[in-house]
Amino acid sequence: MRPFEEGEWVLLVSPEGEKEWISQVGRSFSTAEGTFDLKQLIGKVPGSPVQSHRGSRLYAFRPTPADWILRGVKRQTQVAYPKELAYLIHRCGIGPGSKIVEAGSGSGASTIAFAFAVGSEGHIYSYEKRPEFSELAKKNVQGFGLADRVTFRVKDISEGFDEEDADLVFLDVREPWLYLQQAIRALAPGGFVAVLVPTTNQVCETLRALSPLPVVGTEVLEIFHRPYKPVADRLRPEDRMVAHTAYIIVARRVLPDEDYLWPPDSC
């Protein structure tokens, strides 16, 4: 396991595991428990403890993408959640070498999750029409060290995407139904289109817009995570949980045949 270097991002976890922060090796970091000089970590391996001047302790880890998305990214938007991103990556067969088109870039949460999964041979094309969000996403992706796997494009996707053979087109925008034709043109045959929306009305609009398009296997899904208090003698779920983030809609592009008036502008 490679030791920590100065300037590297680090996840700090309290001994009971109930608190977590992202900071930087070499900095000074303060909590209610005291001040931690993170120069201590230079040359140490992940999993090492750091001591505050008062003797309290934290443990230092190299952040995973999920840690970075939850604790590290600066956000100005609602971000896609790890629970949905994890499922999409697995369900759509995203892995080393995959090519993904996404819109919008938002705060870069999905961009980071995808860029990590596709490895150095894959690539993400991330579209965003608001330049300031594209910049924010870029900074968050750079912070996690994955910038060379991502091309950010500041562009209105109603004009279509520049790519044509994506394995996945991911739409995390307010009105995804307006861009499904563009999404499907950007997909390789057999590729997946995936949509995240928070309301049932948006699910209905998306399903309506999908129905004439050349896709099969449409799924609509909610994912719940229910955490437990990790206490052996009094095992019970936490009192409260996240009840809703978004509905997932996934479908696979098929080749047009006589059933589909496709591409629409050829009619």
Place this chain on the structure above:
Amino acid sequence: MRPFEEGEWVLLVSPEGEKEWISQVGRSFSTAEGTFDLKQLIGKVPGSPVQSHRGSRLYAFRPTPADWILRGVKRQTQVAYPKELAYLIHRCGIGPGSKIVEAGSGSGASTIAFAFAVGSEGHIYSYEKRPEFSELAKKNVQGFGLADRVTFRVKDISEGFDEEDADLVFLDVREPWLYLQQAIRALAPGGFVAVLVPTTNQVCETLRALSPLPVVGTEVLEIFHRPYKPVADRLRPEDRMVAHTAYIIVARRVLPDEDYLWPPDSC
């Protein structure tokens, strides 16, 4: 998108998406709707339709790991489910280049999911004490074309694992609490140990066994997937759903310090 070749595995999906099968390009395949000559697919790209002699139609895709686990693997055991595997891969930061130790091999479902995610630079060490299950898992992994990323070991893990620097040790065995010390010795510092168990009693035993060990950030979690009928004008969840597969337990290895009597046999 690379065209289908003779002998390759193929996922067949009905036009309404409600039925799916795995078959092989070049074979003859029969459903209630007729017989499909899958020689049609040679040279076609994924997403292409195939016709039966009666004119009914299916769509052909290259299977993802999730498709393969659900439809392709021959199973003699309960398999780990995509919903839990997807989360573990994301949460534990598994990606290109990761090194994973798992026990038992079972039917190879988790092996396939992990081997896909770690790419050609990663590796999986899969332990199983029953030779016939190790063989079954191997065949299922070979079927998906990932055999060169996996080392199968037929061995009782109570003696410990041969590896020392895994990013993740995954225990999907009946009594995981018996092997947690071995798991932690096999982990790189900062690495994750993850356990899947179906009963609350097993969760309690696992938490008890974890408590003296050098780990932090222990999480216990349930994941629910709630599918909807994809009908725009009558949107509603399916009538029934999977209510339970397994509890997930995850923790991160830390370096021993004065709090831990570790390694135990040095006391």
Place this chain on the structure above:
Amino acid sequence: MRPFEEGEWVLLVSPEGEKEWISQVGRSFSTAEGTFDLKQLIGKVPGSPVQSHRGSRLYAFRPTPADWILRGVKRQTQVAYPKELAYLIHRCGIGPGSKIVEAGSGSGASTIAFAFAVGSEGHIYSYEKRPEFSELAKKNVQGFGLADRVTFRVKDISEGFDEEDADLVFLDVREPWLYLQQAIRALAPGGFVAVLVPTTNQVCETLRALSPLPVVGTEVLEIFHRPYKPVADRLRPEDRMVAHTAYIIVARRVLPDEDYLWPPDSC
């Protein structure tokens, strides 16, 4: 506890509790385990065992409304479920003496639950436009011995209800949004209107129709019941569960004031 009499309905439960049936004291009743002569039960108290000619055993109970709804009623429609009815009764303060208006009668499931809760001083007015369903509901209510607490009306509710001071108006019809004005006219001030619908589109239509009406405190709710296998050493949820029956919508009628154009036809 009053002993069983000939002709009375009886709930029979298998020793392990996994099977339940409704039959009649005095009859002969057959299962895969043998034939039970239910004359044995005359004069016995609830909780008594009955033996088959082969020596297998069942336990006999006086059915609760929930038992009767799930096992006893003859049904030609989807019935309202105990989990939603139980909540509505409690949440809307239904108890001895309450007056309820409902539509449609359906198979009488909600009628039975309500008629039981309101006691001999309460009353249910149950509307249904299809005479055959009204008859079916009546028979099911009579079977449970509550017919004197219910007035069945075969009538199209678009013309309005005959009552004016109900504590609860319950709409279990396909298009409840068409009858909300009629429902509110039938309510005592401060009373509850409650709606059960299976799709999100129906929830939206109902909320749209409620918004100009004199109600406050509108709630939309889903209820899940997750059963466990009752095994002390291997406690775990059942593998599958009911994922969806209906959405509940509840609101309270307020007195019109300057904000409401009410009653609508007075404008």
Place this chain on the structure above:
Amino acid sequence: MRPFEEGEWVLLVSPEGEKEWISQVGRSFSTAEGTFDLKQLIGKVPGSPVQSHRGSRLYAFRPTPADWILRGVKRQTQVAYPKELAYLIHRCGIGPGSKIVEAGSGSGASTIAFAFAVGSEGHIYSYEKRPEFSELAKKNVQGFGLADRVTFRVKDISEGFDEEDADLVFLDVREPWLYLQQAIRALAPGGFVAVLVPTTNQVCETLRALSPLPVVGTEVLEIFHRPYKPVADRLRPEDRMVAHTAYIIVARRVLPDEDYLWPPDSC
């Protein structure tokens, strides 16, 4: 609908329904929106608006048991929740005339729900060993006007209950497994024993203690309520929900036969 009288408890609901309080007719009541003179309500019917000196408005209702439990009772303990109480009342066939034994009295939440449901012909026997809690429960029950339906007993239930023919014995105590024999002796044959416990370990202990006792049909259940934002054009669940309150365990008493060594002390 009977008009409000001075001194009567009243539920006040904000126009958007997002806030609720319990106060008393005749008092002065203040919120961030202003001060409301509740003398206005004397002689008005439920559902009437009250105005603050600043012109803001609330609506006044006669509280249901659920309103009273959630907003009106003074509590010094975790209270049983309406979602579980509603189900128990329905599932166990509690209605006008039922006789219930419960322990402990706690803050009186379950006592109120039961006393309301059983009407003036039913009765609740509520046991509590801590006199101060018994007093608190009594005050909360009196506040809702149901004191004549409840007998409070300050007594350690390990000595047994004084009743013998209850329709339901409800145990909401820390170690219910210690009192199950006593509970079953207090039940009429065919009656229900019901237990609420927050941890899985308590469920296991309860199931172990139930297994030699003369009961059948044991159920273990969790209930979830998932509220939605009531907005027609953007329908979606609330962001967060209650994830856990308690597990419900219910079983029915049967008459002893040769299988049961019962009563235990007769062996």
